[in-house]
Amino acid sequence: MHDLPFAEHVNYYQTGHSSPDVWLARATTQIEAAGGAVLTEAFGRDSTGRAAYMLAFQIGPDRFKAVWPVLPTKKGGNDLAARVQAATLLYHDVKARCMTAKVLGMRAAFFTYLMLPDGRSATEVAAPELIDAMPKMLMG
Secondary structure, eight states: OOOOOOGGGSTTTTOOOSOHHHHHHHHHHHHHHTTEEEEEEEEEEOTTSOEEEEEEEEETTEEEEEEEEEOOOGGGOOHHHHHHHHHHHHHHHHHHHHHHHHHHOHHHHTGGGBBOTTSOBGGGSOHHHHHHHHHHHHTO
């Protein structure tokens, strides 16, 4: 994973008052309006302290997994504000992709979140692996 910017340097830090759950519910509404269903919603933190929100969903035959990191704060700042920011950014990303899908199709709009047969998303694999996996996906 590349180095993440500080939350204070990205939009929506300390600007909203809605909880992360509200933003995740809004993202779920966007997915459902696009004809999909959310399968799993989660928040987690690893042993290093990095945290992220995750939405796993299905639209048509395709399954997707969106993982959005909670950005670190300067000097251990406001963790709740960073969590709200992450959920807000995830919502806006999902909303934009749902609009894109109306023109380009679901798979194209959500390609980076597309789940491969081995459970990884398209962004989690190297280009040669992705090229190898695509025929298997297309054949079912």
